[in-house]
Structure formats: structure tokens, C-alpha cells
Amino acid sequence: MVAHVLRLRLALLVGAAHGEHGVRRVLALLASAAITVAVCIAILSMGSAPLPTAQAVLVLGAAATFISFVLAPMLTGTPDQLDPRRFAPFAVDQRQLPWILALSALVSVPSFALIAATTCVVIVAVSAGAPALLAILAGIVGVISIALAARIGMAISAILLPERRSRELTVLITIPVLVVAFPVAAYFASIRWDGEVPAAVDTATTIVGFSPLAAPYALPFHAAAGDSAAAWGSGLVALASIAGLLGLWAFLVRRLLTVTERPYATRERSGLGWFGLLPANAFGAVAARSLVYWLRDRRYIVNVLVVPIAGVLTVFPLIVAGVPVWIAALVPVPLMALFFGWLPHNDVAYDSTALWVHVASGVRGLPDRLGRLVPVLMVSIPVLAIAISVTLAFIAQWSLLLPFIGVTAALLLSALGMSSIASVVFPYAVSRPGDSPFQQPQRSSSHGSFGAAGTFLGALAFSAPTIWLFALTIAEGDQHAPAAFWVGILTGVLVLFGGAAIGGAIFERSGERLMEFVETT
Secondary structure (H helix, E strand, O other), X not given: XXXXXXXXXXXXXXXXXXXXXXXXXXXXHHHHHHHHHHHHHHHHHHXXXXXXXXXXXXXXXHXXXXXXXXXXXXXXXXXXXOOXXXXXXXXXXXXXXXXXXXXXXXXXXXXXXXXXXXXXXXXXHHHOOOOHXXXXXXXXXXXXXXXXXXXXXXXXXXXXXXXOOOHHHHHHHXXXXXXXXXXXXXXXXXXXXXXXXXXXXXXXXXXXXXXXXXXXXXXXXXXXOOOHHHHHHHHHHHHHHHHHHHHHHHHHHHHHHHOOOOOHHHHHHOOOOHHHHOOOOHHHHHHHHHHHHHHHOHHXXXXXXXXXXXXXXXXXXXXXXXXXXXXXXXXXXXXXXXHHHHHXXXXXXXXXXXXXXXXXXOOOHHHHHHXXXXXXXXXXXXXXXXXXXXXXXXXXXXXXXXXXXHHHHHHHHHHHHHXXXXXXXXOOOOOOOOOOOOOOOOOOOOOHHHHHHHHHHHHHHHHHHHHHHHHHHHHHOHHHHHHHHHHHHXXXXXXXXHHHHHHHHHHHXXXXXXXXXXXXX
């Protein structure tokens, strides 16, 4: 049975070079080989580096590889050619199938690249003074652990996510990965080594080296450094991790063979897009409709594109006025957060006559208000996460991370809460669907400006304590950083849900007035 599955795996690899996309796959294979060679050269070059430096780079790289192998199936939606469910009709022994499929996981292009890179890591560790046998065994355990992690990622993707992945679902999975991965990468990229391992990197290496992410790869370097206690610790963690991964993989295989597919996958394959993905309730329906509008209506798209540009352009007048560059660089991100939260302050007017869908269906006010904010949050959170990382990396002041997040969250969420009220109290005429987003109709009254100005002023007023704590952090030190972070988060959340509740109550009582407004403007 083992030989048959391995032959099947090799046949699938060879068959990938043929067929409709054969040329593309051959080019991808050549690109993968070139990248693997480049990575191996880079790893072997660490043999001439000091042991702490080589250990930090290679251990953290191994942890990143482990995480990538777990997340890649979820992000890409690549179907598993050896899905355990495909073996169900053949009455394969459930006790043998897990380890047979785990062994077959080593026969793949990513696994070949992983084996090559791990071999280079073993060579570097041996050249640094690690026992050869110990380094080889640790490398084998590391390869098996990461290969099992990839299989587990595919199994989780098969259980929780639809087989035919929609673009909408891929977006939802990618956003949190982007929000977390980009700041971490920017932080490590901004650290200056100056010939020795920075304290933050050394701490991260120690933590990761005693975790399932990279314990097998840290083991030979601990041995090379003569730290037997650390070597024993990493070794025990590595063995416990591979045992746990094997147990989890066996459980997932058994579940895939005995549990039927969840029925919501039918909705996903029905082509409903966001409507098929989000919850089947009022909030999900409003959020899905808003996402369709925000991603297709050029009036919304232009507004979203203008916000980052407007934020960046504010730096130049400040620099000309003599403001220090590092202080001027802190202005765009909070300003972008304020503008993002301000965008939906007139979303009722942008609905035009489509507002009747909300009124006629009897949607409650709170689901309507919160559902309309989903597109703004989906766009603003990754943009602001990247902007915060770039800003702090540019000014090399990562100690401001917590208060900077607090200020940004306070301004964004407070503005969203105020917008939820303004859009139903002070709507004003805008360009109709299909018209140029730069075409603004004449307005018979100026009361619409109250909503736009009130959203700005209200968000600034509620965020004032957080802004003050942020200024104290800059002037006096890091002791105010935790307070700025928590005050900003709590203030933003309270204003967001408070504004949505108030706006929802007004929306329920103003259906006729709002319908009259969209029909006559």
C-alpha cells in the first residue's frame, strides 16, 4: 500500500507537467528550483557568520517556514491531490492511512525544497560545532514536522473551507494574515544588527527555539554553543511536537473519512459571492450589499483611493513649515484613520433609491448601521496596519507602537460611530449611481455640512484623551504607552457601538423621511 501511494504521488508530479497548463507548471517548477538554490546559497553563507547570528536567522526562518506551510493551503485554496476522502471508497485501513499519507507528503516540490534547505541548515550547524548525528536527526524531525504541518493545514482547509474557494473567502483569510505579518516583517527589517544580535531578535529566537515552530532547528545550535540544558529542552519540545502533530493528523484523517461535508459549502458554490459567504441574517445581507457597492461603484472607489493620498500629502506642508521630519511622519496615519471613519457619514445618500430595500424589508437599525461599516473596516484595517509599520520603521521608534495603535483605533472607530449617526440625521445630495464621482449636485440647503463637520469634530473630541496620552508618550517616555493603547481601543469601541445604536434607533424612526430624501435629491 505504501509503495502504491508513493508511486501515485510521483505519477501526479510527472503528470502535472502535461496537459493544458503544462508549460506554466514547468516554468513554475524552474522558478521554484531557482529560488531553492538561492535560499540554499544564502543559508550556506551563514556558515561564516558568528554562531548567535546564524542561530537567530535560521531559527526564525524555520519558524516562518512552518507557519507558511500551515497557512499556504488556506490562503491559496489549492486542492489536496491526496485528500483522505478520496481513499474512502477503497476500504483502506484507517489506522494505516494517516502515516501513509504523511510519508507521501515528503514527495512534493515544496517538500523537496524544504529537504534541500534543511540539509544546508544541518551543514551550517555541523560546521559550527554541533555533533553530526544529532544535527541530522534534528533535521529529519524538522522536515517531518513541517511536512505534517502542511498536511494538517490542508485538512483544516478541507474541513472548514469550501473546496471551490471564492475570491471573497480568500480576501477574508488574507486580511488578518496581512495585518499580522506585515508589521512583524517591517519590525524585524528595521532592526539594526551592528555586528551582533539585537536584544529583541535574541529574545524572539529563544522563545521560538523552545516552541513547536522551530525547536528541531534550534537543537543543533544549542549543542554547538555547548548549552546542554537548552539542547535537551529543544529536543524534548521537538519530540513532543512531532508526536502531537501525528496525533492531530490521525484525528483529522479519521474525521475526514467519517464526517460528511458541511452544507454551507453548497451556498459557496452557488455563485452568490458575498451573499453566500456572510451570515444569512440582516447584518450579513446589509454587509454583503455594502461590499458589492464599495468594490464596484466608482464613487466609493474614488473616496477610498483619495484617503491614503490625502494622508501622505499632509507631510510636505509640515516639513516646509519646519516641523521635524519624524514628527511630521506621525501625522498621516491618524489622519487617514479619521478620513476612513468619515467616509460612511453619508452612505444613505449613496444608496439612492436602493434604500427602499432596507426600509421595505423591515431591517432593524443596528444591523443596518453595523453592516454598512464592514467594507470600511475591511479596507482600512490592512491599510492602516501597513501604514503604521512603514511609519515606525521609517522613524525607527517602535516603542510608539502601542500608543500609535491606540490613537489610530480611537480616531477610526469614533469616526465610524459618529458617521452612523450623521448618515441618518444629516444626509445630503451626492452624485447619482453611474455619474462621475467628481460631479457634485447643487444643494438647496447647507444642513448636510453639519453631518460632515460633526463627524470630524465628534471623532476628535472623543479621541482627545488618547491623543493627549500619545503626546505624553512622545514627550515623557513609554510609561504612558499602555494607557494610550487601552484608552484608545476602549474609547473607539464604545463610540462605535454607541453611535451605531443611536443611529439605528433614528433609522427605524426615519424611514419615510429618508425615502423622501433619496427620491427628491
